[in-house]
Amino acid sequence: MGYLVAVLLLAFFAGALWAFGTSFFLLAAVRTLKQRIADLEVRLNVIDPWSRPQSRPRPTEVWSKTRHSATRSSSIPPPAGTSQVPQDAPPHPPATEGPEWTPEQDIPERFVLTRQNQANLAKWLSANWFYVIAAVSLGFAGIFFVRYGIEHGLLSPSARVLCGMGLGGALILAGERVRRTGGSGAGTLGLFVPSTLASGGIISLYSAVLGARTLYGLIGIEVAFFGLAAIGALAIGLGLLHGSFLSIIGITGAVLAPFIIGGESNDTWWLFYYFALIGCVALGTDAHRRTGWLSAAGLALVYAGAILVHLLPGSSGVHFLAFATLIAAASLMIPTLSIRPSFQGAMVFNSLHRQGITGWPQFPTRLAMAGIVGLISVAFVVAGDGAVSFWLSLAAIFALLFVLTVWLRGGVLDDAVPLALIAALAIIACNGALDLDVANAYRTAELGFEESAPKTILWLLIFAAGVSGLAAWKVDRAQRLSVGWAFAGAAFMPATIGLIALWWDPLAQLSETTWALHVAIAAVLMTFFARHRLKDEGEGRLKPSIFAMSALNLIAFAVSIVLTETALTLAFAAVVVSASWLDRRYDLKLLSYFVQIGVVVCGYRLLVDPGLPWVLEAPLYEVLIAFVGVGLLLCGALYFAMPRARLGAIVTIESSIWSLPGILACILLYRGLAVSGETGTHWALSLFAMIWLISGAVQLYRARAESAVRHVRLILAALFTSAAAILLLIALTLATPLAVDTVIGPPVIDSLFVAYGLPAVLIAGLAYLPRPLPKYVGTVASVAASLCGAAYVALEIRRVWQGPDLSVQGVIDGELYTYTVALLLLGTGLLVRSAQRHSTTLRRIAMVVIGLAIAKVFLIDMGGLEGLIRVFSFLVLGLALAGLAWLDGVMARPRRG
Secondary structure, eight states: OHHHHHHHHHHHHHHHHHHHHHHHHHHHHHHHHHHHHHHHHHHTTSOOGGGSOOOOOOTTOOSEEOHHHHHHHHOOOOOTTSOOOOTTSOOOOOOOOSSOOOTTOOEEOOOOSOHHHHHHHHHHHHHHHHHHHHHHHHHHHHHHHHHHHHHHOOSOHHHHHHHHHHHHHHHHHHHHHHIIIIITTSOHHHHHHHHHHHHHHHHHHHHHHHIIIIISOOSOHHHHHHHHHHHHHHHHHHHHHHOHHHHHHHHHHHHHHHHHHOOSOOOOTHHHHHHHHHHHHHHHHHHHHOOSHHHHHHHHHHHHHHHHHHTSTTOOHHHHHHHHHHHHHHHHHTTTTOSSOBOOSOOSGGGTTSOSGGGSOOHHHHHHHHHHHHHHHHHHHHGGGOHHHHHHHHHHHHHHHHIIIIIOBSSTTGGGHHHHHHHHHHHHHHHHHTTOHHHHHHHTOOOOTTOOOOSHHHHHHHHHHHHHHHHHHHHTTOSSOHHHHHHHHHHHHHHHHHHHHHHTOGGGTSOHHHHHHHHHHHHHHHHHHHHHTTTOOSGGGHHHHHHHHHHHHHHHHHHHHHSOHHHHHHHHHHHHHHHHHHHHHHOOTTHHHHHHHHHHHHHHHHHTTTHHHHHHHSOHHHHHHHHHHHHHHHHHHHHHHTTTTOHHHHHHHHHHHHHHHHHHHHHHHHHHHOOTTOTTSHHHHHHHHHHHHHHHHHHHHHTTSOOTTHHHHHHHHHHHHHHHHHHHHHHHTTTOTTTSOOOOSSSSSSHHIIIIIHHHHHHHHHHTSOOSSOTHHHHHHHHHHHHHHHHHHHHHHHHHHHOSOTTOSSOOHHHHHHHHHHHHHHHHHHHHHHHHHTOHHHHHHHHHHHHHHHHHIIIIIHHHOOHHHHHHHHHHHHHHHHHHHHHHHHHHHHHHO
16 A cells, blocks of 8 residues: 555656646747847847857866956856856856956956855846745655655655655656756756756755665665765766756755754764765866856855754764864865865965955865865864864864875965964863863873873874974975974974963873973974074074074973972073074074073063062072072173174173172172061162162163064063152151161161162162163153162261161251251252253252251251350351352353353
8 A cells, every 4th residue: 555655646746747847848948949039130240259169177177267267157147038048158258347357367266255146146046046946845845755754654664765766766867858858058047947857856865865864774874875975976967967056956955854854863973974975076066067156055055064963962073073074175185186186376364465356366275275174173173072082183183284284285275274283272272271071081090000191291292293393394395484384393392382281280190300301302303303404594594593492492491390499590591591502603593582582581580480589588599599690691691692793682681691780789688687577668678679670770771772572671661660669669758767667787888778878879870871761761860869869868867866766756956967067068069060060950959959958057957956056057057158159159250251
């Protein structure tokens, strides 16, 4: 009974197909005859050269022609009602915007997503939408035929599959019959009828095989793939005969079929390979027809289907990655019909900034880039699904890099390498930072007796070494961006080690010595790469310099793992000396920048990490060894840098050499005066202020050299000097010994001198240094030095008369009288200095100081002094004023003359 129903259904469908095909064929024939008559009327007067049959391009032909051929090849079928021509004879080229075209102009071919093509597509769909609906309806007929049997149980599973395959075969045969009897050469419209029938047949065949495997389990994986491959081969063959319309409809239906048929099986991994097969069918068909639309639509559809399958519960990331790998390989080889393709023309990302299609690469290049980007994206997405997915993702990226560096020719796709490198680093970083399977298993591994540590870190470094090796191998063979390849090879290994150290906690299973040995071996590898390229005689030997910098960085990191704080600081300074020597020996200009960075790192370690907290508490001999050792090593680095005249390195080293003694002196004074709990005293604040003041002066000195970081240095100088000013202001106000503290040491050379006298001397000395700043900076420095000096003199006078405790109430006569004398002496000194420099400003300041002294005598001393002290006060004031008047007259006489 079931087979009888099947026969009746097939007979019904055959009759419907005959009626459908006959009606559409007659419609196509009538419209074709009308069009032929119109064409003949036109050709009575003018012979149309485009009507002559055109030979199809050879499969190995490059996808790049003139603007004329590019436009006609990439355009979609014209809308109904326009001039129709045979399929092999392209339509007249439409007018294009842009500059005047010349026959010798060679531009990329196949632009799918352009405004012109989108407009043509909209017009075509508006005129021929019934063909699309017909093809989709026929495909759904086969799919729903299988579902009908399921829902009503009319047929056995085998019969349902056979009926679906029979329906598909009938549709294909009907389409081929129409094409042979009236479609061939009948015009573009006539070819849509057989394309419509055949596309529905292809969808029905795909649905039948999918149902046999997914719904009923009638066939195994091997048979299913054989059947799907056979249907794909059939689709390619039919696509070559019927055109892109059949191919696009057939591929769309094939992608939708698994989701329409449905099923309850959780075994969906094989669908990834099914979609990969569909993508290969699309690329293979378009490799001959070269329309562009089919390749773009095929990749988009199969990726959409694969993503949907991956979102299903229980989906495997491994098979998703295998799908992306197959599609990437297919997008590289199938469009060019070459196992080892050679891409020509512009690079993809290098063309994004250009205007117009002339700056874009060829269509196969863009297609290959799409496959590569898809593989990189999928590898990043599935890397967190488990240990197997993690390692396979890295393996896929390494294989991709091998193909880009070694296998492909032309170097057009080299700009995909940064994407792959960034993805690999992101995979490693995310697995460690998010504590995913691989990183967590490494950290929590419990080792038994005589068990070795997991080899996770070793394999990661082997991967990084392989990537760096590929990039280093490519340096001498790259046709373009050779410096970029050198940078990639030199940076990937240190970047990987840095990410492992930051987020993988390598010391959880490795000893410090073992981990440092891993890093040291990486440094040896970078040294080998640098030594191999010393023959490079380019400007500054840039490529060997890049690898040398990488090796020096790795050496510095290796020693940081095993050495103590003092030894580590000295090791960094030794690396700076080594870099300076290498620059002098081999003329590696780029190492001068490494020298500058190394000097900054040394200063960072002495002041920040471990910095001041360590130097204030560590044994004195270690502090002396650190500062003196770094200073001597930097002197050696300066000696090696002088012959090459590396201005930036020389200025940086010089500033560090003269700043280290001042900073060390501040530290030694602090340690000598320090008492437990007194870090907030006036002298401690001033010592810290002087350290930051010296650091700001260092940045100002380094800013003399023009460089890309000059503004950064000026900003740091402003920050350091601002911090110093705040500390000095607190020492002059809130932490002054007049209120909260006592003075330490003998008079004159005591803590007041440390707190206010030394800053005054330091600021006054720095005010005369060469500076790349406006003159007002020197004026501000002079004012600050004067304030600190005045505070020191005033507080020191009180300390002489009152003793160490300056917070006592009242002022004694000798102290008050001494202030007057000090003001007069200061005014006299300023007056003399103004005469020497012929400075009106200093003379006015001197008059102000003398006026203050006069006001003090008449307003304060007159009431505060008694006896002979009061007499001497006015006597000294009178004599001083008389002498100053005579001195001013003598000094002013030459100017008046």
